[in-house]
Amino acid sequence: MVITVVILNTSIALMLLYVALQLWRLKLRLVKITNWIIFVDSQAHTLLGEALEQINISQENVSHLGHRKQRLDSQIQNLQQVIRLIVWGKQLWGRYLWLIKSNK
Numbered sequence: 001m002v003i004t005v006v007i008l009n010t011s012i013a014l015m016l017l018y019v020a021l022q023l024w025r026l027k028l029r030l031v032k033i034t035n036w037i038i039f040v041d042s043q044a045h046t047l048l049g050e051a052l053e054q055i056n057i058s059q060e061n062v063s064h065l066g067h068r069k070q071r072l073d074s075q076i077q078n079l080q081q082v083i084r085l086i087v088w089g090k091q092l093w094g095r096y097l098w099l100i101k102s103n104k
């Protein structure tokens with residue numbers, strides 16, 4: 001009976017030792033995975049931080065371009081009005097000269 005208890009206790013001890021060894025190996029794997037995840041997270045944070053800066057700069061540039069486009073559109077409109085006035089003045093001058101020639 002004592003031998004059976006000793007064998008049973010030894011078997012249980014060996015099984016628990018095996019389980020402990022597997023848990024220790026699992027812990028090592030989890031540590032490696034955790035370190036890798038921390039590394040990837042820090043790299044992603046760095047990259048996304050730089051990307052966010054670039055996005056903000058791009059948004060500012062787009063805003064400046066929008067304001068510049070508005071100014072240029074206004075200048076183009078003014079220039080078109082000036083050109084229309086010049087063309088209109090040329091037409092009037094041509095009619096005036098034609099009237100002068102026809103009255104002679």
